[in-house]
Amino acid sequence: MNPAGALLEMDQVTIRFGGVVAISDLDLAIPEGSIFGLIGPNGAGKTSSFNVITGVYQVSEGIIRFAGAPLNGLKPHRITQRGVARTFQNIRLFPEMSALENVMVGADAQHRTGIPGAILGLPRHRREQRDGEALARELLDFCGIVEVAEEAARNLSYGSQRRLEIARALATRPKLLLLDEPAAGMNPAEKHGLAELIRAIRDRGVTVLLIEHDMSLVMSICDRIAVLDFGRKIAEGRPEEVRESPAVIEAYLGRPDTDDESPLDAMAADQEPGAEVTDAS
């Protein structure tokens, strides 16, 4: 692993909940400008990694550095303002706000207008309002859902909601975008469109860290992949290296003689929310 040029570094990161270890001694370096895949069976600690990077969880041990500066102890909104944005495994939009307003909330992450500015309509407020809306419309267009800008988020189709989450995250002007199973529940055509979108995001200069169960998607778009199992990293490398790694095959398919579970069960893309943590024990 080469930390030089890494946008995000996780150094010996451990998260414990009481006696349960969700992630243990995780080293990860996400190179700037890459699409980095994070895979592993259910409960491997993937979403926990996202939660610790974005400040939802605190590290028990270790350090997380983003663009050279430690993120430990920062509030989630501070981490977002520094340039880390994310989407959610279960879509979590602001359902009654319009698509445009959802994205504008994201854009506001980099805005400074306070109460006096908003009441008096000071120049900065007017500028931020104008820029925020322009950015929001541009991103809705970029994500291919500009025609539903005025619709309430709750009324959008499932695929559009997934895209709206990405647009909202991009509006915070991130350097690093964390996508948590963006392809879940999508049909092959939608997955293809998503792959295009993720590449386009990388081409905008945003580094992408991707959790995904759809192996063909992961293998086709990722520059590097790390594999987690029971909170530990068991492999990392280019897609073709990871695919051949014996440790990965064992994690996904089980050991030939001892595991009577069907390999297909282990690979099932459907995941229970919150199962990550408890399963790790």
Added chain:
Amino acid sequence: MTGVEQKPARRADGPREDLRRVGRGWNRLTGRAGRRWRRLPIPVKAVVVLVVYLALAILVPSNPVAHVMAPQSGWSNVLSEEIGVYVLMAIGLNVVVGQAGMLDLGYVAFFAVGGYSIGILTTHDHLNFWEILPIGIAAAALAGLLLGAPTLRLRGDYLAIVTLGFGLIISQAATNLNFDGGAQGISAIPHPPSIGHIKAFTYGVTDFKPYWYLVLAGIFAAIWAVRRLERSRVGRAWVAIREDEDVAELMGVPTYKMRLWAFAIGAAVGGAGGVFFATQANHIDPTLFSYQVSILVLAAVVLGGSGNMAGVVLGAFLVVWLPERFRGFDKYRILVFGLALVVMMIFRPEGLLPSRRRRAEMSEPASGGGMGAPLVAPTLEEAEA
């Protein structure tokens, strides 16, 4: 998804569906009017606002209206001292409850801070109303920050209970302290000094219309300020917090700070209500600041339509006016008032003039639910709209 099965039963409901259709029409109308309004040039807006203000100021307290609205009591007194003040407080509480989604059961605390500010400062320091109004507002906002700073880390029911506690403490404290007159309260709070010798600005004890002009101006100012906030980064942050606080934080909203601001803005408006009330009532004592005030203002917000400005103004008007109007029922008037509230809540649980958002929330219990609950597809009912 269990809500989906219940849908057919709700749809079959005749009168309720009619009411809902009226609500949808109203929302569409106000939405369109709002967009057109925002595009008008500022001088045109100023003229329209002035005309509306003058119309309300002159027509509402006039004799024919008074005869219909309150035949048994002094209408212009009720209007300025009760209705006006409650409308103001409902606008303030709506920021906290309707916008930011925090249940505040102790709102009376800020009303009391405003009232006692003017009570103490006029009788001890002989400042006049015009000097005290900004002080009272600032004191209430400061009280909001002080109460909010430790408590706003709590959410939901916990916050409601702590604020209820504050509301109860404030009247107890006012009773047991000495510098504020204790249980006797403060008497002889001066009226605002008159401006020139103009009748509309002469604040006496016989003509209450000047007070109405004054409170109405306060209401207009509060609506203007809150409206601007609602459409800014701050207002978007409040709604985001209400809809999903964890996600709002992850999208870069400083949730604690924004909640604190909502609390302080609400408190400031409530404090203004207290100042307006005390200068008219002449006398304040702790019984005027009981928890019932909190509940009544909250009832106004919920009844009118939490989150909707026109709704909460209407709600505040009704919760004060209905008991006055029912004076003819003598001691049963509060019973009739309660019954009227229950009936309204049965037929319009989302409030009389609900906000677009709140209406949708109420008609779709499955959405925006617990942590990480996925959004559901639009129901038949919504698709038709």
